[in-house]
Amino acid sequence: xxxxxxxxxxxxxxxxxxxxxEQGYDKTSLRQIADRLGVTKAALYYHFERKEDIFLELxxxxxxxxxxxxxxxxxxxxxxxxxxxxxxxxxxxxxxxANRDLFLLHQRNENAFKQIVDDERHRAENEDIEERFRAxxxxxxxxxxxxxxxxxxxxxxxxxxMGGDVFGDVDPGEIAGxxxxxxxGLLGGQ
Amino acid sequence: xxxxxxxxxxxxxxxxxxxxxEQGYDKTSLRQIADRLGVTKAALYYHFERKEDIFLELxxxxxxxxxxxxxxxxxxxxxxxxxxxxxxxxxxxxxxxANRDLFLLHQRNENAFKQIVDDERHRAENEDIEERFRAxxxxxxxxxxxxxxxxxxxxxxxxxxMGGDVFGDVDPGEIAGxxxxxxxGLLGGQ
DNA sequence: GTCTATATTTCGATAGAC
DNA sequence: GTCTATCGAAATATAGAC
Numbered sequence: 001x002x003x004x005x006x007x008x009x010x011x012x013x014x015x016x017x018x019x020x021x022e023q024g025y026d027k028t029s030l031r032q033i034a035d036r037l038g039v040t041k042a043a044l045y046y047h048f049e050r051k052e053d054i055f056l057e058l059x060x061x062x063x064x065x066x067x068x069x070x071x072x073x074x075x076x077x078x079x080x081x082x083x084x085x086x087x088x089x090x091x092x093x094x095x096x097x098a099n100r101d102l103f104l105l106h107q108r109n110e111n112a113f114k115q116i117v118d119d120e121r122h123r124a125e126n127e128d129i130e131e132r133f134r135a136x137x138x139x140x141x142x143x144x145x146x147x148x149x150x151x152x153x154x155x156x157x158x159x160x161x162m163g164g165d166v167f168g169d170v171d172p173g174e175i176a177g178x179x180x181x182x183x184x185g186l187l188g189g190q
Numbered sequence: 191x192x193x194x195x196x197x198x199x200x201x202x203x204x205x206x207x208x209x210x211x212e213q214g215y216d217k218t219s220l221r222q223i224a225d226r227l228g229v230t231k232a233a234l235y236y237h238f239e240r241k242e243d244i245f246l247e248l249x250x251x252x253x254x255x256x257x258x259x260x261x262x263x264x265x266x267x268x269x270x271x272x273x274x275x276x277x278x279x280x281x282x283x284x285x286x287x288a289n290r291d292l293f294l295l296h297q298r299n300e301n302a303f304k305q306i307v308d309d310e311r312h313r314a315e316n317e318d319i320e321e322r323f324r325a326x327x328x329x330x331x332x333x334x335x336x337x338x339x340x341x342x343x344x345x346x347x348x349x350x351x352m353g354g355d356v357f358g359d360v361d362p363g364e365i366a367g368x369x370x371x372x373x374x375g376l377l378g379g380q
Numbered sequence: 381g382t383c384t385a386t387a388t389t390t391c392g393a394t395a396g397a398c
Numbered sequence: 399g400t401c402t403a404t405c406g407a408a409a410t411a412t413a414g415a416c
Contacts, residue, residue, distance in 0.1 A: 232385095
């Protein structure tokens with residue numbers, strides 16, 4: 001096992017993710033990131049033009065996760081979406097489990113993300129996942145009751161997995177199992 | 191109907207709440223608050239010693255709401271808590287509906303709140319609601335499955351009501367109605 | 381209670397040597 | 399690719415007049 005030769009750029013992103021989750025994007029200075037990494041502030045500017053770009057790069061990681069989930073629903077009709085939803089949610093739980101820090105980053109920095117998404121560069125190239133989610137929940141072809149249930153199921157799946165050690169020292173996988181059951185109860189009971 | 195003679199302190203809090211929800215606590219400067227209110231920055235310092243204190247005061251408003259909910263469970267045994275939970279959740283939905291801006295404030299500024307809660311003054315006097323919630327979900331006397339369901343139900347109730355106009359131009363009360371049903375499905379199906 | 385003016389600090393970002 | 403040094407902007411907070 002050779003030491004993983006992670007690129008500096010990657011290491012910056014990892015440290016930034018840590019700090020953004022701990023303290024928030026706004027309260028984290030480039031100096032803190034550089035210090036924890038053992039370099040100087042100026043070095044960061046060789047890899048990223050702006051502080052915002054570090055944040056944006058992390059956002060794109062999450063963006064890719066969300067796209068995978070939503071692609072499953074591409075081209076489906078209203079009824080088929082409702083039918084496929086439980087399976088989609090199950091995949092969603094998997095992704096939250098496997099990428100908890102990324103989801104924490106988003107949950108704890110909602111405002112910072114909102115401002116980045118409303119920005120020039122980003123909006124131009126790729127439409128945002130939140131936008132696609134919105135479109136899904138705004139689709140009048142699906143009965144409102146079903147759409148609200150879909151939204152509820154996301155919240156139900158997300159909250160218990162985001163709390164850290166709220167339930168004491170329990171295996172996250174066990175929590176996820178119970179959460180899946182709960183979500184099935186929510187979606188199953190017509 | 192006479193114009194409500196709201197005190198300046200109260201008006202500062204209202205304007206601050208607006209801006210903190212729109213832009214986030216960190217990205218909102220005292221200058222912006224003062225401008226929207228039609229006074230100068232220095233005037234704010236007559237009413238609040240620090241910027242943080244404005245935020246703290248808004249946090250306490252929410253704190254009181256949460257305490258009302260949790261007080262219902264005071265002194266109950268594990269089984270009784272589980273039994274009472276659906277009713278608690280129903281009251282919770284009512285409060286979210288009636289105080290959406292306060293809940294939005296918290297949702298969009300999680301990091302800022304975390305730092306304030308970890309602070310001297312605040313921790314000393316009154317234990318935080320989040321702490322009481324944590325204690326509830328960590329209570330080993332309640333089966334883990336039930337506790338996860340409780341957490342899920344909070345997420346399920348919260349998410350659809352926080353999205354703004356995600357569902358199009360629909361009455362929030364109608365959304366809340368469907369959300370209550372969904373939560374019942376989640377909690378009812380053993 | 382609100383103002384003008386200013387002190388103080390911190391941060392993002394750049395220039396240029398190595 | 400990383401460093402030292404510094405600029406310029408913006409923010410919190412204070413002092414003191416009215």
